[in-house]
Amino acid sequence: MPELPEVETVRRSLLPLVGGRITGVDVREPNLRLRLPDDFARRIHHLRIEALQRRGKYLLFGLSNGETLLAHLGMTGTLLLRPTEAPPSRHDHVRFRIDTGGTLVFNDPRRFGSLRLGPLDSFGEIQHIGPEPLDEAFTPATLHAVTRGRKKPIKTLLMDQSCVAGIGNIYASEILFGAGLRPTRAAHRLTRSETARLHAAMRQVLDEAVALGGSTISDYRDGHGRTGYFQLTFRVYGRDGEDCTSCRQRIRRIIQAGRSSFYCRSCQH
DNA sequence: CGCACCCCCTGCCGGC
DNA sequence: TGCCGGCAGGGGGTGC
Numbered sequence: 001m002p003e004l005p006e007v008e009t010v011r012r013s014l015l016p017l018v019g020g021r022i023t024g025v026d027v028r029e030p031n032l033r034l035r036l037p038d039d040f041a042r043r044i045h046h047l048r049i050e051a052l053q054r055r056g057k058y059l060l061f062g063l064s065n066g067e068t069l070l071a072h073l074g075m076t077g078t079l080l081l082r083p084t085e086a087p088p089s090r091h092d093h094v095r096f097r098i099d100t101g102g103t104l105v106f107n108d109p110r111r112f113g114s115l116r117l118g119p120l121d122s123f124g125e126i127q128h129i130g131p132e133p134l135d136e137a138f139t140p141a142t143l144h145a146v147t148r149g150r151k152k153p154i155k156t157l158l159m160d161q162s163c164v165a166g167i168g169n170i171y172a173s174e175i176l177f178g179a180g181l182r183p184t185r186a187a188h189r190l191t192r193s194e195t196a197r198l199h200a201a202m203r204q205v206l207d208e209a210v211a212l213g214g215s216t217i218s219d220y221r222d223g224h225g226r227t228g229y230f231q232l233t234f235r236v237y238g239r240d241g242e243d244c245t246s247c248r249q250r251i252r253r254i255i256q257a258g259r260s261s262f263y264c265r266s267c268q269h
Numbered sequence: 270c271g272c273a274c275c276c277c278c279t280g281c282c283g284g285c
Numbered sequence: 286t287g288c289c290g291g292c293a294g295g296g297g298g299t300g301c
Contacts, residue, residue, distance in 0.1 A: 003294065033297090074296080091279085110277085110278045111279080112295055151271080217293080257273065257274085259295095260292085
């Protein structure tokens with residue numbers, strides 16, 4: 001589920017938690033993708049949330065002891081601010097009571113998500129993440145450089161978090177449609193003008209998706225339980241067999257690296 | 270090293 | 286109606 005636009009929307013929706021203190025931790029299911037350590041609740045109890053940032057698809061809660069709570073939502077994870085008196089729901093794995101009101105709940109049916117607590121530099125998984133595509137420092141030249149020497153299909157490269165941060169299966173297909181590029185193109189064969197188009201499409205699609213609160217297919221919700229609306233603007237994702245909105249050719253679905261890719265054979269080359 | 274494949278897990282949908 | 290296979294936003298490990 002959650003790619004950059006969804007994670008960024010969750011981050012913004014949870015900003016009111018900054019300044020709050022964690023006054024209770026209830027671990028109901030420690031077996032997430034990474035098993036929560038036995039002392040997780042004790043170590044985080046009584047800490048204040050001082051910052052909430054995003055890196056790729058990760059959320060980073062800066063805590064008052066200098067450590068960070070690193071959260072990844074996997075495919076079906078949500079971080080929801082619920083009334084403290086609300087009874088736990090199915091798949092509520094961890095609940096954090098916040099003194100400024102409400103309880104932050106980590107809910108994740110498939111348990112592909114993860115929570116980790118520790119010093120920022122102890123998190124190996126975020127050390128090798130590529131540039132943030134919405135940062136000003138991310139230029140067409142940055143993207144062009146990333147594609148050099150990479151023979152794999154551009155769609156697979158876009159989803160490689162060490163190449164660019166935060167792009168997943170939905171946005172890879174939508175961005176490539178925007179750029180007019182087939183997902184099967186070998187990354188290293190893209191010309192400079194094609195990588196420039198790709199850069200522009202990346203900005204346009206991701207900016208628009210953030211503006212619309214991300215994409216809700218089934219599970220995704222922001223911190224207040226609200227859905228996103230970008231799925232209403234999908235041009236290719238999940239639309240195989242339907243007509244292209246631009247040329248009326250049938251949208252195709254192919255499998256790349258075990259994941260579905262969607263594209264239009266006449267609009268993308 | 271780069272890449273394809275498989276797995277982790279639950280839920281939903283379509284076909285028989 | 287109920288069972289079974291396929292598929293789903295991610296990512297990490299393995300083996301070629």
